[in-house]
Structure formats: structure tokens, C-alpha cells
Amino acid sequence: MKVTMRVNGGERTGDVEPRVLLADFLRTNLALTGTHIGCDTTSCGACTVLLDGEPVKSCTLLAVQVDGRDITTVEGLAQGGALSPVQVGFHEEHGLQCGFCTPGMMLVGTALLEQNPDPTEEQIRWAISGNICRCTGYMNIVKAIQHAANVKQAAASAPSPAAVAAGGGE
Amino acid sequence: MSATMHMHGGIGESIKRKEDARFLRGKGNYIDDLTLPSMLHMAILRSPHAHARIKSVDTSAAGSMPGVIAVVTGELMAQHKLAWMPTLSYDTQAVLATDKVRFQGQEVAAVIAETKYQAEDARDAIVVDYEILPAVTSPEGAKAAGAPLIRDEKEGQKDNHIYHWESGDKAKTQAAFANAAKVVRLHTFYPRCHPAPLETCGCVADVNPATGKATIYMTSQAPHAIRTVFALVTGLPEQNIRVISPDIGGGFGNKVPVYPGYVVATAASLLIGRPVKWIEDRSENLISTGFARDYHMTGDLAVDANGKMTALRVHLDSDNGAFFSDAQPSKFKAGLFHIVTGSYDIPTAHITADGYYTNKAPGGVAYRCSFRVTEASYLIERLVTNAALELGLDQAEFRMNNFVKPEQFPYTSATGWIYDSGDYPKAMNVALEKLGYDELRKDVEARRKKGEVTGIGIASFTEVVGAGHGADFDILGLRMFDSAELRVHPTGKALLRMGTKSQGQGHETTFAQIVAEELGIPASDVAVEEGDTDTAPYGLGTYASRSTPVAGAATAMVSRKLRDKARMIAAHLLEAADEDLEWERGKFYVKGSPDRAKTIQEIAFAAYTNLPEGMEAGLEGVHYYDPPNMTYPFGTYAVVVDVDKGTGQVKVRRMVAVDDCGVRINPMIVEGQIHGGLTEGFGIAFMELITFDSEGNCIGSNFMDYLLPTAWETPKFEIGETVTPSPHHPLGAKGVGESATVGSPAAYVNAVIDALSPYGITNIDMPVTSDKVWAALRSKGVTE
Structure with a gap:
């Protein structure tokens, strides 16, 4: 079957068997290997991607189910070579060790901050509770997402260059 | 600037x-991210039975399915003398079964096809006719009269006993027990758990048909040793074997051994002349690759009238599964378990261990620990807390009074270990202060008076890591430099x-x-x-x-x-x-x-x-x-728990961890290691369990049954440190990756036992789940 989807901002197509998992399509057909497979049973979250901005586990979706939809993978987080606030947070707060869960964790964190720019620790822990990390013990992942929230808020409250040129801020 | x-x-x-x-x-480069030109995919057929004779393997339907290049059976491997391979513990292990299957999940055949989906389709079309045999699922079952003989193919093997091993001084220990004012016994089972790194095991074997060079990309924590083992197993010249470990998505011991899949994929690539990729799925990982623990432990601690520990006696029954493939220094059958005297100046000790074959997966890897050190640390720390509770002593004070003293280092333990350095009272004091122990103890008493079930657990572990000096530590003769x-x-x-x-x-x-x-x-x-x-x-x-x-x-x-x-x-x-x-x-x-x-x-x-x-x-x-000695990291962990009498649910209110790993090179990374280890320790204490029914069916074969801690359950940690450099390491460092997994399970469980001690409950085997706590309380007549 033919499938067409937007992946990280660009249109991608493929010809797949109906049974092909989205995770396999991304990894094999599109060579986006940053999406990892850890359990095959929707338990670990290593395969998390954003579907129209919402975190989903791509090992439990068929590629054909997302025909016409919008997908963001870890490869789509950095913009123009610059790391996203969540990526910066994971680096600064030592939020990753082996790196295998990291793409899924960062995508969940990204979606959370879109919906809730200033989450509490409890809200962060709940948001990432569908994703397993075996290395970090989560404390630094929580800090990483808090770090990202602070970076985003600082960026949002800083006067934009245009506003400065016009002689005022918000 | x-x-x-x-x-x-x-x-x-x-x-x-x-x-x-x-x-x-x-942009990491994990094993499954690797694609080579003309690469094929392998899927392994595994036994659904724990113990069965193979009557026939019919691959005819599978062999003619779309995309299938080859079907490999035990018989084919046997023709190349590769049906069996040596283990790291001087035993043998079946690569693909020929005569019998000996555990559920054992490798029986493999399909090599153009795509992963095709390989799995064809694998499911292989027909195996089994004659089911009774299964042995515990050491008790293994030694029972009339127990089925699991390793009937081994010449001279008349029963399911693998080894007997001893350490320490039997006569001196017996004498000390005869004079003891008090003997405290703890029988506890450290259940089977699994390192379960988030990335499973796998390989891409690429044997070049022109040069004969075998390049094997492999999730291996020990690529050089694996290369040598491969040379010995396959007979390939070692310069023609190149093992490459790419980025590894967590190991925790799971990725030390040689697994049959690696051998079959390499043999298939050799026979076919194309690269072959094999990646486990999660169930394969949990049911067939290196498990940990499965130790039945009985410990006796002798204490004199002044509250001084005078002797320790331990017996272990080890459940090793169908093949003795423990990944450990080859001379030590029970790993480094004889560190079991721990942080205490115990004059004499005697340890005996017996290993048994069962119809369970082989492995015996050290899940984030140094070869059975976790088991040892768990036993002594549980035993010490139980002794304190039984003697009516404070568990911190009882420890403090029996610690090896700072001036005793280098200290030779009753089982012959030479501890390099330590200051146990200091680490204990930092932990107690951080916790506010004295106040908390009063708070516990006050809460108990109100009917609350709450307690404090302490563990003051000593590890032995950094194997090792080559004279004593080797793997199949390879010195551990x-x-x-x-x-x-x-x-x-x-x-x-x-x-x-x-x-x-x-x-x-x-x-x-x-x-x-x-x-x-x-x-x-x-x-x-x-x-x-x-x-x-x-x-x-x-x-x-x-x-x-x-x-x-x-x-x-x-x-x-x-x-x-x-x-x-x-x-x-x-x-x-x-x-x-x-x-x-x-x-x-x-x-x-x-x-x-x-x-x-x-x-x-x-x-x-x-x-x-x-x-x-x-x-x-x-x-x-080649280090002159092992290093001996240590620390004190303290946990506060609250138990819900109605549901048996345990909530960790606080977790304080004070580690001394000598000089810290990157403190951020060291703390990250400790956080991770405390979390895996939490999982082991409260959640993780691989068990088997009486027919040998593995329960705990996926992440819906084998429970790992998420951010929701995992407590927050309060970290502290002391620094006692190793005198023999050029930088004074000791290693830290595993301390927290070694030390923390006992701290968590001791807290629960302390909470339940007013009701006369002295042991609950891990994982300490709500139903077990609930049942223990109910058995003592405690209700909501």
C-alpha cells in the first residue's frame, strides 16, 4: 500500500505491506534510526514519536494508519543545526546515559512543554511515566525538562530584536 | 569569560x-541501526517447552516461503561441530538443540531471509515434534529423588548437581558458633531477575567469502574476550575475526556472555556469504539471555553477649538453569560471594555453595554487580538488621560497633579478601546526619503509637570490584587486566x-x-x-x-x-x-x-x-x-518507608545514599551512575521478578509482566559522599557503576522489615510487592 506522511516537515512516501509497523517504516524505509525499539509491547516508550504533536508509540501503530498525518521524530527536534530547548536540557542536566530511551523521552518532554509551559515535577513524572529509562533514575530527566521549560520561558519573555528596534518590549 | x-x-x-x-x-549507532549491503535477517525458533525430547524438526514448509535463504537446524550446526559451545564457567551450552530442549525459550532452529518479517513468518512455519518431559524448576526439585536428569548428554553426569564450593574456616566457625550468646538465622531467596537493558542483544555477522574475514558487530560488553572465545569455538584464526561493539543501549551484565544467536548468525553468514543480522525481541531477551541471582540463601550470624559479631555461616543453593554459563572469573563458582562478611570485623566465616541444573534459562550474569556481590551484600545487610531487631539493638549502632575500623586497613577478611581502604563510620555518620536519624527514630515511634506502619532501613555495604589481579582472576585463563x-x-x-x-x-x-x-x-x-x-x-x-x-x-x-x-x-x-x-x-x-x-x-x-x-x-x-588488588567501594544507604495496612502498599518516603568510591573523576557522571543503580535496586526490591510455573513456563517474559520502575514509582534520592582514596590505584579511584544496585536492595527491604517488626515479621522475599506485605500483615492478624 502507498502511504504518504509529513515527517519532520517534509513529505515522505512509501509502499508497504499493511502490517508494517510505523517504527519499522521510519527506521527501515526512511532510515530514521533515532526512533528505537525496546519492547514491542507499548511498554517502554523507546519508539515514541509525535503524531500531529501528540506522543504515540510507533511500535503499536501501522504505517498505513498515519497516512496523511504529521510525524516528528528525534531527528526533527533540532532546528537549523541548533538543539531544541529540551535537547539542551538533557545535555546540561545529564539527562541521558546510554541514549537509547532519550529520543522518546525528549519527544514526550517536547509535547508536554507545548501544552504546559511550566509543569510541576509531578506533572513531568506523570508525562514520562510511559517511557522507561534503565540508566538515569529519572531525577536528571525531570531536571532536563525543567531546564528546557526555563530556557523556553526566558526566550519567550526576552524582548524580540524587532521589538527592541521599535523601542519597546512586551 | x-x-x-x-x-x-x-x-x-x-x-x-x-x-x-x-x-x-x-544519531547514535546501535546494533539495529546498522545496515550492510545485501544484508539478510535471522529469526530464531525457540522451544515452547521447558524440557522435551526433540523427535523431529520439519523445515520443508519454512524453507520454501518467500524470501527465505536458509533454515539452520541443530543437525546442520552439528555437521559443522557447532551444535554446542563452551561457556565461561567451563560447561557446555547448546547453540541449537539437537537432542532435547532444556528450558523454555531455548534455541531450536533459525531462519535466514531477505527481510525481518519474512524470517519471522518462516520461523513460525517450522514444525517440531516434541516428547514432553517433566520439568525441574528449583534446586529443591533438582536434588529430589527421581528428579529427571537434565544434562543426560554429559558424560559422567548422574544427577543435577553442578558444583560444590567452599570458602573460609569450617572448624573455627563451628567453634565460634558453639560459644555464641545468640545466633540469628535468616533464610531468604534472592529471586531471578534480569538486567533488561532497554536495547536487547543482537549482532550483524559479516563473513567476507573472498577473504574469510569475519566482522561481527555485536552488543558486547567484552569484545576482545568474545573474539578469543569465537576463535576457540569456530576454529577461525583470530586475526580473521573482528568484533565491533557499536553504541550499546545499556548492558548491566546482560551483554557479557556469548549467546547462541551470535554463533548461529556468524555460521549462517559464513555458509551463505552475505551479512546476517539478528536482533532479539524483548521476550527473547527476557526468557533466554543472562538472568541474574536465583540464590536460595541461609545465613547464621553469631553474636556475643556484648553485641559483637563473632562468626558468620552461609549456605547457598544456586539455581543455574540448564547450562552453567555464569559470566564470572572462572575459578570462582559462586562469584565473589565470599565478600559476604561485608563491612564487619567478623573473626571467622564459613560459606558453602551448591549449584544445580534446572529447566530454566542459563545465565547467572551479574546484574549491575561484581559477580554475586549483590547477593552477598543483601544477605549480610538483611541479617545484620534482623539481628539488631532480634537483640533489641539500634540497627545503626549495632553496625557502628561491628564495623571494620579505619585503622584496620588494609584489612584481611575472614574469607581472605584484603580490603584496600575504608572509613565506614564516617559514611554512616554522613548518612545518619543527612537523614536526621535520631529525630526520625522518635518520629517512627510516635507514628507507630498512632497505628501507622513505618520504618527505617539501613545498609552499609562493602563491594569488591575492579577485577582484578590477573594471578587470581581470569576468564577461561585470560587474565583480567x-x-x-x-x-x-x-x-x-x-x-x-x-x-x-x-x-x-x-x-x-x-x-x-x-x-x-x-x-x-x-x-x-x-x-x-x-x-x-x-x-x-x-x-x-x-x-x-x-x-x-x-x-x-x-x-x-x-x-x-x-x-x-x-x-x-x-x-x-x-x-x-x-x-x-x-x-x-x-x-x-x-x-x-x-x-x-x-x-x-x-x-x-x-x-x-x-x-x-x-x-x-x-x-x-x-x-x-594488571591491578595489584581489587578495590573496595562502600557506603551507607538509609530508607524510610510507610506501609499501607489496608493494601500492603509500600511507599518510599526518603532514600539517602552516601557513597565512597574513592576519588571521583567526573562527579556529575558518578552521581548519574548512583541514581541509576538506586533505581534498579528499587526495581529489584519491589517490582522485578522472573518466575516459573511447575511446567517451567517463564512468567515475566515481557514488560507487562516483568515490571521495571518508571518515573512515577521511582523515589527521589538524597545523595552524599565521602572520599577515601584507593591506596593502590594511580588516581585513588575505586569504581562506582554498581555500588547503588549492590547496596540499595537491602536498605529498601530492611526498611519494610523494620516497619513490620513490631508484628513479628522478619522476612519477605523480594520483590516486596503489596500482596506479599498484605498477606504477611494478615497472617499476624493485622487489619485496616
Whole structure:
């Protein structure tokens, strides 16, 4: 079957068997290997991607189910070579060790901050509770997402260059 | 100027990790990310039965399915003398079953096809006719009269007993027990659990039909040792085998052994002449690869009238599964369990262990510990708390009164270990202070009066890591040294290669920091490579917290070798005598004239352009480090729990962890290791369990049954430290990767037992789940 989807901002197509998992399509057909497979049973979250901005586990979706939809993978987080606030947070707060869960964790964190720019620790822990990390013990992942929230808020409250040129801020 | 611009990245600096750059962008290179031209995919057919005779294997339907290139059976492997392979514990293990299957999940056949989906389709079309045999699922069952003989193919094997092993002094211990004022017994089962790294095991085997060179990309924590084992198993010349460990998505011991899948994929690539990829799914990982623990332990602690421990006696029954394939120093059948006297000055001890075959998966890997040290630490720490409770003593005070004292180091334990350094009271005091122990103890009493069920647990562990001195520690004869090779390029940048292999521990950062400290080249200028046996020097790999104690020491030593040569080059450049130069990190200068100096970068350039007469060019070297002793990290962990009487649910209110791992190279990374270990310890204490029904069906074969802690359950940790350097390690470091998993399970469980002690409950085997706590309380008549 033919499938067409937007992946990280660009249109991608493929010809797949109906049974092909989205995770396999991304990894094999599109060579986006940053999406990892850890359990095959929707338990670990290593395969998390954003579907129209919402975190989903791509090992439990068929590629054909997302025909016409919008997908963001870890490869789509950095913009123009610059790391996203969540990526910066994971680096600064030592939020990753082996790196295998990291793409899924960062995508969940990204979606959370879109919906809730200033989450509490409890809200962060709940948001990432569908994703397993075996290395970090989560404390630094929580800090990483808090770090990202602070970076985003600082960026949002800083006067934009245009506003400065016009002689005022918000 | 920002603070980071001053940072040299030497020892003690929490510099950010170099390896993050690729992982943050989804550009890691894990085994399943690798695709080679014309690569095929392999799927393994596994036994649904725990014990059965194979009557026939029919591959005819599978062989003719779309995309199928080959179906490999045990019979085919036997024709190439590869149906069986040696284990790391001097036993044999079936690669593909020929006669019987001996555990559920055992490898029976494999399909090699163009795609993964095709391989799995055809695997499901293989028809095996089994004659089901009764299954043995415990040591008790294994030694029962009339128990089925599991290893009937082994010549001379008349029963299911594998080994008997002893340590310590039996007569002296017996005498001490005869004179004891009090003997406290604890029988506890440390259940089977699994390291369950988030990335499963796998390989891509690529045997070049023209050259015969076998390149095997493999999730291996020990690529060099695996290469040698492969050479021995397959008969291929070792120079024609190249093992490459790519980025590894967590190991925790799971990725030390050689698994049948690696061997079959390599044989298939050899036979077919194309690369073959094999990646486990999660169930395969949990049911067939290296499990941990499965130890039935009985400990007796003798205490005199003054509350002094006088003797320790332990017996172990070890459930080793169908093949004795424990990954451990080959001389030690029960690993390093004889560290079981722990942090206490116990004059005599006697330990006996018996290993048994059962119809369960083989393995016996050290799940984030140094070869059965976790079991030992758990037993002694549980026993000490139980003894304190039974004697009516405070568990902190009882420990303090029996610790090996700081002035006793180096200390020889009753089982012969020579502890390098320690200050146990200090770590205990830091932990108690952080916890506010005295106040908390009063608070516990007050809460109990109100009917609450609450308690405090303590564990003061001592580990033995960093294997090891080669004279005593080897794997199949390979001495457990490790290595570092350092090349300084003309522009003063460097490449460091080691015989270890990071699985998330941050070696690319930490080991660059050692070079930065010793040679003055900024850590950001030092590239670190591991895992390719064609390029890295030989080493025994990363497990048992040995990378920093052994390869880290090798890195320091090779840096010092290069510094000695750099001194001679600097003397030549400065027209001074060698002995007139002083070293300051990053440069040599003439004594008394600090402006007459040459930086390490200038010296490196001269090593290729302007050498003293007769000196060999270049600035590079290699060092093989065989440590004089093990290292002995220690610490005190303290946990506060609240138990819900109605549901049996345990809530960890606080977790304080004070670690002493000697000198910390990158404190940020060290704390990350501790966080991770405390979380895995929490999972082991409360959640993780692989068990079997009476027919040998594995329960715990996926992440819906094998429960791992998420961010929701995992407690927050309060971290503290003391620093007692190792006297024999060149940097004073001891290794830290596993301390928290070794020390924390007993702390968590001791807290629960302390909470339940007013009701006369002295033991609940891990995992301490709500239903077990609820049942224990109900058995004592406690209701909501």
C-alpha cells in the first residue's frame, strides 16, 4: 500500500505491506534510526514519536494508519543545526546515559512543554511515566525538562530584536 | 569569560558529556541501526517447552516461503561441530538443540531471509515434534529423588548437581558458633531477575567469502574476550575475526556472555556469504539471555553477649538453569560471594555453595554487580538488621560497633579478601546526619503509637570490584587486566583507545579527563574509542565496575609514560637537563624560570618535527594494567518507608545514599551512575521478578509482566559522599557503576522489615510487592 506522511516537515512516501509497523517504516524505509525499539509491547516508550504533536508509540501503530498525518521524530527536534530547548536540557542536566530511551523521552518532554509551559515535577513524572529509562533514575530527566521549560520561558519573555528596534518590549 | 572556558576537564570537574552530541540528535549507532549491503535477517525458533525430547524438526514448509535463504537446524550446526559451545564457567551450552530442549525459550532452529518479517513468518512455519518431559524448576526439585536428569548428554553426569564450593574456616566457625550468646538465622531467596537493558542483544555477522574475514558487530560488553572465545569455538584464526561493539543501549551484565544467536548468525553468514543480522525481541531477551541471582540463601550470624559479631555461616543453593554459563572469573563458582562478611570485623566465616541444573534459562550474569556481590551484600545487610531487631539493638549502632575500623586497613577478611581502604563510620555518620536519624527514630515511634506502619532501613555495604589481579582472576585463563593506548597527534590532539566498552557510563568523557589531568591536553581535545578489536588494545571489557579501576589506571599509566618522553623532548627544546624541568599540568618549565616553558602541544609537534638525537619519533604508547588488588567501594544507604495496612502498599518516603568510591573523576557522571543503580535496586526490591510455573513456563517474559520502575514509582534520592582514596590505584579511584544496585536492595527491604517488626515479621522475599506485605500483615492478624 502507498502511504504518504509529513515527517519532520517534509513529505515522505512509501509502499508497504499493511502490517508494517510505523517504527519499522521510519527506521527501515526512511532510515530514521533515532526512533528505537525496546519492547514491542507499548511498554517502554523507546519508539515514541509525535503524531500531529501528540506522543504515540510507533511500535503499536501501522504505517498505513498515519497516512496523511504529521510525524516528528528525534531527528526533527533540532532546528537549523541548533538543539531544541529540551535537547539542551538533557545535555546540561545529564539527562541521558546510554541514549537509547532519550529520543522518546525528549519527544514526550517536547509535547508536554507545548501544552504546559511550566509543569510541576509531578506533572513531568506523570508525562514520562510511559517511557522507561534503565540508566538515569529519572531525577536528571525531570531536571532536563525543567531546564528546557526555563530556557523556553526566558526566550519567550526576552524582548524580540524587532521589538527592541521599535523601542519597546512586551 | 565564562566559567567553562577555564575548564580543563581534569579530575573532579563535572564537564558535560562528549557522547551526548550524537545521542541527542538520534544519531547514535546501535546494533539495529546498522545496515550492510545485501544484508539478510535471522529469526530464531525457540522451544515452547521447558524440557522435551526433540523427535523431529520439519523445515520443508519454512524453507520454501518467500524470501527465505536458509533454515539452520541443530543437525546442520552439528555437521559443522557447532551444535554446542563452551561457556565461561567451563560447561557446555547448546547453540541449537539437537537432542532435547532444556528450558523454555531455548534455541531450536533459525531462519535466514531477505527481510525481518519474512524470517519471522518462516520461523513460525517450522514444525517440531516434541516428547514432553517433566520439568525441574528449583534446586529443591533438582536434588529430589527421581528428579529427571537434565544434562543426560554429559558424560559422567548422574544427577543435577553442578558444583560444590567452599570458602573460609569450617572448624573455627563451628567453634565460634558453639560459644555464641545468640545466633540469628535468616533464610531468604534472592529471586531471578534480569538486567533488561532497554536495547536487547543482537549482532550483524559479516563473513567476507573472498577473504574469510569475519566482522561481527555485536552488543558486547567484552569484545576482545568474545573474539578469543569465537576463535576457540569456530576454529577461525583470530586475526580473521573482528568484533565491533557499536553504541550499546545499556548492558548491566546482560551483554557479557556469548549467546547462541551470535554463533548461529556468524555460521549462517559464513555458509551463505552475505551479512546476517539478528536482533532479539524483548521476550527473547527476557526468557533466554543472562538472568541474574536465583540464590536460595541461609545465613547464621553469631553474636556475643556484648553485641559483637563473632562468626558468620552461609549456605547457598544456586539455581543455574540448564547450562552453567555464569559470566564470572572462572575459578570462582559462586562469584565473589565470599565478600559476604561485608563491612564487619567478623573473626571467622564459613560459606558453602551448591549449584544445580534446572529447566530454566542459563545465565547467572551479574546484574549491575561484581559477580554475586549483590547477593552477598543483601544477605549480610538483611541479617545484620534482623539481628539488631532480634537483640533489641539500634540497627545503626549495632553496625557502628561491628564495623571494620579505619585503622584496620588494609584489612584481611575472614574469607581472605584484603580490603584496600575504608572509613565506614564516617559514611554512616554522613548518612545518619543527612537523614536526621535520631529525630526520625522518635518520629517512627510516635507514628507507630498512632497505628501507622513505618520504618527505617539501613545498609552499609562493602563491594569488591575492579577485577582484578590477573594471578587470581581470569576468564577461561585470560587474565583480567585492561589496557589503554594513547596517541598524541602533531597538533597536540589525542586519541585514546581502551579494552573496555561503555554502555552508557560516559567513558568518552571520563577517560578523556584522565588524560587531561595527567598530560594536560584538554579533555575536549581527546577522542576516546573502544569496542573495535582491530583497533583497540586487548582488554577484558566493561562489567564488575572495572573500567575505572583497571582501564582508568591504564590510561593514567600510559599518560605518565608519554609525559616521561615529553620531558625529554621539552629538555631538548629548552636546552635544559631533564631533571631541571618542572611539570605543571600542560607544560614543562625550567625550575626557577617559569617563562622558559614548552606546552604539551609544542612538545607533541616536536615529537614529529624536532627530536633529540637518536630518539624514536612520535608521542604514543600503550599500557596493560594488571591491578595489584581489587578495590573496595562502600557506603551507607538509609530508607524510610510507610506501609499501607489496608493494601500492603509500600511507599518510599526518603532514600539517602552516601557513597565512597574513592576519588571521583567526573562527579556529575558518578552521581548519574548512583541514581541509576538506586533505581534498579528499587526495581529489584519491589517490582522485578522472573518466575516459573511447575511446567517451567517463564512468567515475566515481557514488560507487562516483568515490571521495571518508571518515573512515577521511582523515589527521589538524597545523595552524599565521602572520599577515601584507593591506596593502590594511580588516581585513588575505586569504581562506582554498581555500588547503588549492590547496596540499595537491602536498605529498601530492611526498611519494610523494620516497619513490620513490631508484628513479628522478619522476612519477605523480594520483590516486596503489596500482596506479599498484605498477606504477611494478615497472617499476624493485622487489619485496616
